[in-house]
Amino acid sequence: MAVVTRVCFRGGSVGEWRVLRIQTLGGSPLEPVASLNRQERPGPADDGAVWSLHGVTSHQRYVYGREKLQLEAEQAGLGRPKATRAALIPIAKSPAWWDLPQDERRAIFEERSHHISASFKYLPAIARRLYHARELGGPFDFLTWFEFAPEHAGLFDELVAMLRGTEEWRYVEREVDIRLSRSIGPVNR
Amino acid sequence: MAVVTRVCFRGGSVGEWRVLRIQTLGGSPLEPVASLNRQERPGPADDGAVWSLHGVTSHQRYVYGREKLQLEAEQAGLGRPKATRAALIPIAKSPAWWDLPQDERRAIFEERSHHISASFKYLPAIARRLYHARELGGPFDFLTWFEFAPEHAGLFDELVAMLRGTEEWRYVEREVDIRLSRSIGPVNR
Numbered sequence: 001m002a003v004v005t006r007v008c009f010r011g012g013s014v015g016e017w018r019v020l021r022i023q024t025l026g027g028s029p030l031e032p033v034a035s036l037n038r039q040e041r042p043g044p045a046d047d048g049a050v051w052s053l054h055g056v057t058s059h060q061r062y063v064y065g066r067e068k069l070q071l072e073a074e075q076a077g078l079g080r081p082k083a084t085r086a087a088l089i090p091i092a093k094s095p096a097w098w099d100l101p102q103d104e105r106r107a108i109f110e111e112r113s114h115h116i117s118a119s120f121k122y123l124p125a126i127a128r129r130l131y132h133a134r135e136l137g138g139p140f141d142f143l144t145w146f147e148f149a150p151e152h153a154g155l156f157d158e159l160v161a162m163l164r165g166t167e168e169w170r171y172v173e174r175e176v177d178i179r180l181s182r183s184i185g186p187v188n189r
Numbered sequence: 190m191a192v193v194t195r196v197c198f199r200g201g202s203v204g205e206w207r208v209l210r211i212q213t214l215g216g217s218p219l220e221p222v223a224s225l226n227r228q229e230r231p232g233p234a235d236d237g238a239v240w241s242l243h244g245v246t247s248h249q250r251y252v253y254g255r256e257k258l259q260l261e262a263e264q265a266g267l268g269r270p271k272a273t274r275a276a277l278i279p280i281a282k283s284p285a286w287w288d289l290p291q292d293e294r295r296a297i298f299e300e301r302s303h304h305i306s307a308s309f310k311y312l313p314a315i316a317r318r319l320y321h322a323r324e325l326g327g328p329f330d331f332l333t334w335f336e337f338a339p340e341h342a343g344l345f346d347e348l349v350a351m352l353r354g355t356e357e358w359r360y361v362e363r364e365v366d367i368r369l370s371r372s373i374g375p376v377n378r
Contacts, residue, residue: 002288003284004323006326058287060291061250063291095192098248099248100248101249101254102250102251102252102291102295104254134247135245136324
């Protein structure tokens with residue numbers, strides 16, 4: 001998605017998504033909350049949220065032409081009625097990662113970690129949206145969002161375990177894995 | 190520069206840099222101002238600026254390893270006492286550019302437009318800093334900043350003319366070229 005669209009994830013006591021569990025895999029945790037909202041429109045500034053994470057959709061940083069075509073053919077959109085489970089996984093990478101030149105980051109990301117090619121197995125069951133947050137000055141570099149049906153929860157566990165075993169993940173300094181279940185109908189597709 | 194540092198350029202009636210001329214090369218112009226400040230620290234919210242442009246330094250998007258080493262060896266820093274001329278050139282690229290996959294953007298940027306390799310000729314005379322603005326939601330994608338000595342003003346004209354003739358520049362939709370002369374000593378190196 002090349003268009004820049006702002007998102008705000010608000011953790012608090014009410015929201016479209018009910019929190020099933022929050023697991024901190026690296027770095028400092030996020031304060032526990034019962035619910036989460038993902039909002040792609042400007043929202044009220046003070047809605048009693050315990051924490052807010054801001055991000056933007058942006059252009060793709062590592063995807064090559066042939067991969068882009070395959071992704072567009074195979075990936076699913078957000079808001080599918082059957083996709084009543086979700087995960088928000090905010091991630092921060094190390095200064096060493098950001099200091100690498102583009103060709104070395106691409107080589108680690110895809111040629112050595114197969115981030116794109118190994119993920120095709122999980123499409124279209126797992127729908128995904130990547131929000132960039134590093135340049136907004138927040139505590140994370142990326143806010144990664146996933147939606148899937150309850151019967152694909154195990155497949156999603158397999159996907160994140162696969163990614164966490166890659167060379168790319170050695171550069172991940174902070175990671176919080178928030179699993180969610182839809183508490184009301186989709187309002188923000 | 191992989192560190193994320195915020196910058197604010199404020200155009201108004203007072204500032205470190207005196208405006209010599211403002212030329213609009215594409216898209217809508219910026220309101221004429223007499224002076225400009227470049228501030229890499231949070232400044233006062235209301236200082237009578239006519240316009241403000243916000244950006245951040247960030248990691249490099251297209252530079253490969255060998256190019257990074259050569260750039261680090263040859264480029265000059267900002268704030269040199271002799272560099273009493275400057276240019277702020279804010280740029281916005283088209284949606285078609287941002288929708289291209291990474292390999293096609295790199296091919297246009299360097300293999301076909303030689304943005305990196307053809308610029309080495311202008312180092313270290315022209316010092317340069319790139320600020321990213323697209324994901325901050327402002328009117329431009331990039332705020333490009335250059336500093337040079339008065340005797341290199343012709344060399345700088347040659348550099349921007351070279352870039353404007355490239356395939357990459359076909360994707361530039363808005364460009365404003367602001368030439369500046371230092372009115373007081375450097376306060377923000």
